[in-house]
Amino acid sequence: xxxxxxxxxxxxxxxxxxxxxxxxxxxxxxxxxxxxxxxxxxxxxxxxxxxxxxxxxxxxxxxxxxxxxxxxxxxxxxxxxxxxxxxxxxxxxxxxxxxxxxxxxxxxxxxxxxxxxxxxxxxxxxxxxxxxxxxxxxxxxxxxxxxxxxxxxxxxxxxxxxxxxxxxxxxxxxxxxxxxxxxxxxxxxxxxxxxxxxxxxxxxxxxxxxxxxxxxxxxxxxxxxxxxxxxxxxxxxxxxxxxxxxxxxxxxxxxxxxxxxxxxxxxxxxxxxxxxxxxxxxxxxxxxxxxxxxxxxxxxxxxxxxxxxxxxxxxxxxxxxxxxxxxxxxxxxxxxxxxxxxxxxxxxxxxxxxxxxxxxxxxxxxxxxxx
Numbered sequence: 001x002x003x004x005x006x007x008x009x010x011x012x013x014x015x016x017x018x019x020x021x022x023x024x025x026x027x028x029x030x031x032x033x034x035x036x037x038x039x040x041x042x043x044x045x046x047x048x049x050x051x052x053x054x055x056x057x058x059x060x061x062x063x064x065x066x067x068x069x070x071x072x073x074x075x076x077x078x079x080x081x082x083x084x085x086x087x088x089x090x091x092x093x094x095x096x097x098x099x100x101x102x103x104x105x106x107x108x109x110x111x112x113x114x115x116x117x118x119x120x121x122x123x124x125x126x127x128x129x130x131x132x133x134x135x136x137x138x139x140x141x142x143x144x145x146x147x148x149x150x151x152x153x154x155x156x157x158x159x160x161x162x163x164x165x166x167x168x169x170x171x172x173x174x175x176x177x178x179x180x181x182x183x184x185x186x187x188x189x190x191x192x193x194x195x196x197x198x199x200x201x202x203x204x205x206x207x208x209x210x211x212x213x214x215x216x217x218x219x220x221x222x223x224x225x226x227x228x229x230x231x232x233x234x235x236x237x238x239x240x241x242x243x244x245x246x247x248x249x250x251x252x253x254x255x256x257x258x259x260x261x262x263x264x265x266x267x268x269x270x271x272x273x274x275x276x277x278x279x280x281x282x283x284x285x286x287x288x289x290x291x292x293x294x295x296x297x298x299x300x301x302x303x304x305x306x307x308x309x310x311x312x313x314x315x316x317x318x319x320x321x322x323x324x325x326x327x328x329x330x331x332x333x334x335x336x337x338x339x340x341x342x343x344x345x346x347x348x349x350x351x352x353x354x355x356x357x358x359x360x361x362x363x364x365x366x367x368x369x370x371x
Contacts, residue, residue, distance in 0.1 A: 020131065021053050024124070040103035047098030048091055052124050055087040059125050063132045080129040088121030089114060150327045178232035194232060201225045213328075215356045216283065216290070217249040223258045223281070230266055237276025238266070244283045251290045252354050254324050261294045261321065261347050269296035269345060285353055289332070292349040295340065318347070325351060 028045055035041040062083050066076050092114045100109055179198075182191035201222065227240050258281070265279045277297035284291050318337055325333035333351040340346040 016131075016135065017056070020128070021049075021056070025049055040099045043102035044095045044099035048095035048121065051091040051094040052121055055091055055121070055125060056128050058087060059084060059129055060132070063129055067133070067136055076133065080126060084125035084129065085118065085122050087125055088123075089118045091121030091124075092117040147327055150323075194229065197225050197228055201229065213252040214255050215249065216251045216253050219253050219255070219258050220244065220249070220281075222256075223262050226259060226262065227266075227279070234266075234270060234276055237273075238270050239276070239278040241278055241280040242282075243280065245285065248283050248285055248290055248353065250356050252356050253290070253292075253351065254321075254328060257321060257324070257349070258292070258294070261318075264318070264347075265294060265296035265345070269298065272299035273297060274300070286350070288353050290349075290351050290353040292351075293346055295342075295344050295346045297344050298339070321349075325349070 028049060032042065032045055059080070062079065066079060093111075095117065096109060096114055100106060179191050179194050182188075182194065227238070231238050231240070262279065262281070270277045270279065280293070280295040282293045282295075318335070322335045325335055329351055333349075335347065335349050337345070337347045
């Protein structure tokens, strides 16, 4: 029952099994109408169908094991062809034995007749295996399509939310005021650089809307531009610490993954501290995965009050990141947010460490149906 709750597609096996064999039974019944008065013939066909139905269960176990291992197609075909022949032989033997029992003149049982009739059961089980893999492949493509649509929707939401944060009056007006102050004090070069950073950050948010994943170095660059602009606003109150292992800079990550998390750290941490605080962004490889941590100091109030406000399930920024990781990586991706042992607020991300040069940036793992 637990397996069915976790994966409702498991229920698809029995309807398909009954429908397939029911159709095969109906075809045999219709073709046997001219011989309906011969008990031995009816017994032969009935025993053949019943034994073939039972033989499909060992074939299911074999096909299910092959599907999970994902060998080459020729290996799958070889296993199914070889395994289905002895089962087809047993089906033919059962059919002949039933026909002899109901025959009036009781002919002798010979293995030569069984071997001659074995291809019928053999082909039936090969056809069953072909349908199994065909249905599995169809469900897999359907799930991949669903995941791609979900990833695209969540990426679009992240893009819109990031743009909304960047264009919110408080952030934009403070940025423009900072630029104005630099111009009035005749600091032309810093003002020009700040205008360029703001323009590039907005352009990075809007460019390539169909790109779902990008190298971690590109995501870090966009995040650094945002923090550079915020430094103008906060001055010495904002301290940014980087601890990024160079070996992870080429790992593919979801687009606009860090920005909402860093914005949360600025808005709910640094901005609410009279003397400011720090934001630490660290990234390391953990086995074959990429581990990212974003840490910031809590406001000078009770931690329990803040955590109830920031880590609540309805937090849109955190929830969007959590859903995107789930859709793109399944169980291989996760996000946790809590107060750490140092009394700071920390968001921890774990996702597969797929290098940019070994995978398409729009590809994503898919779940396998258990039918």
